[in-house]
Every structure is written in structure tokens, then in C-alpha cells.
Amino acid sequence: MTHTTSPPQPPPTLLAATGTAPGELAGAIMGQIRANGASFVQAIGAGAINQTVKAIAIARGYAAPGGQDLICTPAFQDIQIDGQARTSIRFKVEPRG
Amino acid sequence: MTHTTSPPQPPPTLLAATGTAPGELAGAIMGQIRANGASFVQAIGAGAINQTVKAIAIARGYAAPGGQDLICTPAFQDIQIDGQARTSIRFKVEPRG
Numbered sequence: 537m538t539h540t541t542s543p544p545q546p547p548p549t550l551l552a553a554t555g556t557a558p559g560e561l562a563g564a565i566m567g568q569i570r571a572n573g574a575s576f577v578q579a580i581g582a583g584a585i586n587q588t589v590k591a592i593a594i595a596r597g598y599a600a601p602g603g604q605d606l607i608c609t610p611a612f613q614d615i616q617i618d619g620q621a622r623t624s625i626r627f628k629v630e631p632r633g
Numbered sequence: 634m635t636h637t638t639s640p641p642q643p644p645p646t647l648l649a650a651t652g653t654a655p656g657e658l659a660g661a662i663m664g665q666i667r668a669n670g671a672s673f674v675q676a677i678g679a680g681a682i683n684q685t686v687k688a689i690a691i692a693r694g695y696a697a698p699g700g701q702d703l704i705c706t707p708a709f710q711d712i713q714i715d716g717q718a719r720t721s722i723r724f725k726v727e728p729r730g
Binding site for chain 1: 683687702704705707708722729
């Protein structure tokens with residue numbers, strides 16, 4: 537019997553867009569935090585970043601009654617779309633600790 | 634000789650707008666953190682929120698070489714502008730710890 541080990545998987549990243557509903561994204565963020573201890577959201581452009589920030593504020597409200605204080609750390613991330621260099625923002629959301 | 638105590642002052646809040654330069658706002662955030670241990674930024678609308686998030690990402694880069702890991706916590710804040718109720722986002726930025 538042979539045992540193989542899986543290569544480490546990158547954490548799944550949620551993609552936010554201008555049309556993303558902040559409440560739904562907040563629920564997805566909470567799901568990732570429950571499953572993995574942290575959530576990652578990628579947003580490109582002002583509209584997507586706006587929805588992501590609202591979602592994080594909503595998720596903070598979801599987590600607070602359970603005594604969890606969620607924090608976020610945004611960072612620039614260079615990506616390629618259709619061969620064009622674009623700058624996105626990648627948010628990590630996690631409990632303060 | 635009479636001594637008086639000042640009433641506690643609310644922390645000063647930086648106001649972000651669509652036209653705010655993220656690098657300049659990042660510098661102001663760092664100045665507030667040095668002076669007060671935390672910084673507060675208020676932003677209304679997608680453009681202002683976008684500039685604020687970029688500024689926080691830049692400030693994280695400013696702080697990192699000194700061993701400081703900056704985190705942020707966004708929250709909704711209801712305000713009145715010209716008698717109209719508007720929703721703003723208030724960001725607290727502070728060192729992790």
C-alpha cells in the first residue's frame with residue numbers, strides 16, 4: 537500500500553467584483569475563516585475594493601457576538617489580465633490574536 | 634495656582650477623498666500611529682475607500698522594515714451631510730499585537 541502526500545495547496549482566494557453583494561461576500565469570508573482560520577479576498581478596481589471593505593465590516597459584525605474580533609491586512613498584488621499588468625489588492629481577514 | 638484638566642479629546646480622524654494621494658495619506662497614517670499608537674481614517678464612497686485601502690497597503694510597507702505589522706479594522710459609521718444620512722467607512726489602523 538502506497539501513501540502519497542499532496543503538495544501544499546495555496547489557500548483559496550475569493551474574487552470580489554463591483555457587482556458583488558457585500559452580505560454574500562461576508563458570509564463567504566466567515567466560511568473560509570471557520571474552515572481555514574483566515575480568508576483571502578482579491579479585488580481589482582475601486583468598485584471591487586469598496587464591496588470588499590463593506591463585506592469585511594459586515595463580517596466583523598457577524599463575528600463580534602461570538603467574541604471574535606476580525607482584522608484585515610491589505611497588500612498590493614501584481615497580476616496579469618489579457619497580457620496587461622494590473623494591480624490588485626489582496627485582503628487577508630483573520631481573527632485578532 | 635489652579636490646575637485644570639482638559640476633557641478627553643476624541644482621536645483626530647483623517648478624511649480621505651477620491652482625489653487623495655495614497656502615498657501622502659500613508660504618511661499621515663504613520664504620523665498618527667507614531668503620535669497616538671493608532672490612526673483613524675474616514676472615507677465616503679468607493680473612490681475614497683479605494684484610496685484609503687491603497688494608503689494602508691503603502692503604510693504597511695513603510696512600517697514593515699521596522700518590524701511593525703500594521704492591521705486595519707473597517708467599520709460602518711452613519712454620518713449626516715447636508716441633512717442627508719450617508720454611510721461612511723471608518724478605518725482604524727494600528728500595529729498588530
